[in-house]
Amino acid sequence: xxxxxxxxxxxxxxxxxxxxxxxxxxxxxxxxxxxxxxxxxxxxxxxxxxxxxxxxxxxxxxxxxxxxxxxxxxxxxxxxxxxxxxxxxxxxxxxxxxxxxxxxxxxxxxxxxxxxxxxxxxxxxxxxxxxxxxxxxxxxxxxxxxxxxxxxxxxxxxxxxxxxxxxxxxxxxxxxxxxxxxxxxxxxxxxxxxxxxxxxxxxxxxxxxxxxxxxxxxxxxxxxxxxxxxxxxxxxxxxxxxxxxxxxxxxxxxxxxxxxxxxxxxxxxxxxxxxxxxxxxxxxxxxxxxxxxxxxxxxxxxxxxxxxxxxxxxxxxxxxxxxxxxxxxxxxxxxxxxxxxxxxxxxxxxxxxxxxxxxxxxxxxxxxxxxxxxxxxxxxxxxxxxxxxxxxxxxxxxxxxxxxxxxxxxxxxxxxxxxxxxxxxxxxxxxxxxxxxxxxxxxxxxxxxxxxxxxxxxxxxxxx
Numbered sequence: 270x271x272x273x274x275x276x277x278x279x280x281x282x283x284x285x286x287x288x289x290x291x292x293x294x295x296x297x298x299x300x301x302x303x304x305x306x307x308x309x310x311x312x313x314x315x316x317x318x319x320x321x322x323x324x325x326x327x328x329x330x331x332x333x334x335x336x337x338x339x340x341x342x343x344x345x346x347x348x349x350x351x352x353x354x355x356x357x358x359x360x361x362x363x364x365x366x367x368x369x370x371x372x373x374x375x376x377x378x379x380x381x382x383x384x385x386x387x388x389x390x391x392x393x394x395x396x397x398x399x400x401x402x403x404x405x406x407x408x409x410x411x412x413x414x415x416x417x418x419x420x421x422x423x424x425x426x427x428x429x430x431x432x433x434x435x436x437x438x439x440x441x442x443x444x445x446x447x448x449x450x451x452x453x454x455x456x457x458x459x460x461x462x463x464x465x466x467x468x469x470x471x472x473x474x475x476x477x478x479x480x481x482x483x484x485x486x487x488x489x490x491x492x493x494x495x496x497x498x499x500x501x502x503x504x505x506x507x508x509x510x511x512x513x514x515x516x517x518x519x520x521x522x523x524x525x526x527x528x529x530x531x532x533x534x535x536x537x538x539x540x541x542x543x544x545x546x547x548x549x550x551x552x553x554x555x556x557x558x559x560x561x562x563x564x565x566x567x568x569x570x571x572x573x574x575x576x577x578x579x580x581x582x583x584x585x586x587x588x589x590x591x592x593x594x595x596x597x598x599x600x601x602x603x604x605x606x607x608x609x610x611x612x613x614x615x616x617x618x619x620x621x622x623x624x625x626x627x628x629x630x631x632x633x634x635x636x637x638x639x640x641x642x643x644x645x646x647x648x649x650x651x652x653x654x655x656x657x658x659x660x661x662x663x664x665x666x667x668x669x670x671x672x673x674x675x676x677x678x679x680x681x682x683x684x685x686x687x688x689x690x691x692x693x694x695x696x697x698x699x700x701x702x703x704x705x706x707x708x709x710x711x712x713x714x715x716x717x718x719x720x721x722x723x724x725x726x727x728x729x730x731x732x733x
Contacts, residue, residue, distance in 0.1 A: 270324060274310035278302055297352075453717055456519075467702075511702070515709075592723075 276283065279300065286292050320326070 270311045270314045270318070271307070274307050274314055275302070277310055278307050450717070453713075457713070 279295070279302065282300075283292070283295065286295060318324075
């Protein structure tokens with residue numbers, strides 16, 4: 270009845286089964302079923318089943334068990350016992366599997382714990398490494414800050430040294446310029462003294478010439494010779510070629526202003542450039558030794574600085590070329606002026622020679638005129654009515670024979686006038702020389718001021 274009730278209660282899933290294996294699986298395995306419903310169905314079947322098909326007619330009556338020991342019972346259903354043994358074996362295997370799995374799980378737990386311990390140790394180690402890295406990074410940052418501060422201090426010291434060097438160079442340049450200025454002032458003072466001395470000499474010569482003119486009225490011949498001696502002495506090869514062409518044009522304007530101050534101190538600029546290049550190379554070497562990691566970053570900056578420096582050098586070189594061009598123009602102008610002066614001197618010499626020739630021709634014409642007059646006077650003396658005049662003329666001829674003749678007297682008078690003219694000419698020449706010297710002094714002062722201004726400008730240009 271219980272089997273029938275179980276089948277009735279499991280009617281719905283059994284009707285859905287279409288295969289034999291599904292039926293076997295259903296009856297060989299546990300199923301979810303309400304036991305109360307099965308028991309009620311069993312009781313219902315027991316009550317409602319007819320007597321001719323009731324299982325009580327087939328089954329034996331229940332026999333009570335003997336007291337003490339159980340009776341021998343070997344007619345049990347084997348499939349049930351086998352099923353139980355199979356189930357026990359399966360349960361034992363499941364227990365073994367469970368124990369094995371539990372051991373595996375315990376091993377896994379142990380491994381997990383060990384791995385966790387290792388992970389914790391690794392994390393602690395990583396944490397320690399991170400902290401150590403942070404401390405090292407902080408130490409590196411501090412060291413970098415210290416290095417930056419040291420570099421800043423080094424740059425400040427270098428800047429101070431550069432400034433001191435510039436100050437020293439500026440002071441040396443000022444001393445040199447002051448020395449040159451003092452030398453130029455001494456030269457100007459010497460030129461002023463020379464001008465004053467020449468003016469005094471001119472006054473003295475004028476005084477002596479006036480005294481000589483007073484003495485010449487008594488001693489014309491001796492005065493003539495003395496004058497020639499004084500003239501030759503005063504001229505002294507045109508005042509020793511105007512004192513050796515004004516001391517070789519003041520030693521060719523002090524050797525062209527000491528080769529225009531050695532081309533604006535080209536050597537100094539070159540030494541500065543080389544010093545700058547050496548300092549830059551030293552700074553680059555120190556930078557490479559100290560900060561090899563920053564070379565790539567600083568390379569672009571160095572290139573930019575090099576380009577800017579090259580541009581500055583090119584600008585300075587252009588300025589130097591312009592200055593050289595201007596110097597060449599000034600030198601060409603000075604040479605042209607010198608050529609003009611020489612040409613003017615040649616023209617004046619030619620004019621002087623022509624005047625001398627004209628004066629000689631006038632002397633000859635005067636002599637010829639006097640000779641004609643003397644011949645006419647002698648012809649007139651042949652008349653007997655004029656014997657007294659003849660005697661007078663003879664006396665005059667005697668006097669003429671004793672003296673250097675009328676032509677010579679006229680020559681002497683002409684020489685006196687010519688000496689006066691030459692003295693006037695000499696005074697004019699002295700005045701012109703004085704004016705030229707004053708002009709040269711003014712030009713020299715202007716050039717000195719212009720050169721001083723250019724020197725004041727060139728350090729600013731070099732500093733830029």
